Amino acid sequence: MKRSIAILLSFLIFAGIFSACSSGSKEIDISTLSQELLDSDAFPDGLEAVDLKAGCYLYGLDSGEGGPIAEAQFYLSTGAVADEFALIKTDSKDSAANVKAAIEARLEYLKTSFGSYNPGEVSQLENAALKISGVYVVFVCADNQSTADKILDKYF
Numbered sequence: 001m002k003r004s005i006a007i008l009l010s011f012l013i014f015a016g017i018f019s020a021c022s023s024g025s026k027e028i029d030i031s032t033l034s035q036e037l038l039d040s041d042a043f044p045d046g047l048e049a050v051d052l053k054a055g056c057y058l059y060g061l062d063s064g065e066g067g068p069i070a071e072a073q074f075y076l077s078t079g080a081v082a083d084e085f086a087l088i089k090t091d092s093k094d095s096a097a098n099v100k101a102a103i104e105a106r107l108e109y110l111k112t113s114f115g116s117y118n119p120g121e122v123s124q125l126e127n128a129a130l131k132i133s134g135v136y137v138v139f140v141c142a143d144n145q146s147t148a149d150k151i152l153d154k155y156f
Contacts, residue, residue: 068095
């Protein structure tokens with residue numbers, strides 16, 4: 001009997017540790033991450049905020065009530081450069097995968113578009129960060145990508 005209890009307790013402890021380690025991603029404060037990116041020197045030409053509806057439209061995402069986007073911030077360059085970022089919290093991991101696919105499609109569109117009128121920006125797009133962690137998806141294309149990547153590494 002004591003042996004059975006010891007085995008059961010060992011199993012429960014192991015299961016608890018395992019589930020704690022695989023319980024998904026940590027919470028990310030999108031506003032804080034956004035401000036860190038904006039305050040850094042990653043975007044020397046500056047960026048402008050885009051509202052949720054317009055940002056979702058640009059990225060091909062559903063912004064309606066009941067849609068997959070729980071929270072998001074979008075910033076775009078005001079000039080003819082590829083600088084932009086999208087920080088998105090979705091309602092599920094499946095939605096996050098779909099959002100990532102939509103961002104990949106936008107990235108391909110941007111490469112084609114910039115390739116025809118500002119080819120120097122294509123290499124910047126090729127080095128952009130696209131990360132997914134649990135319900136979070138981020139896309140950051142910065143003039144100083146290494147600075148942006150250091151900030152993202154703290155969160156992902």
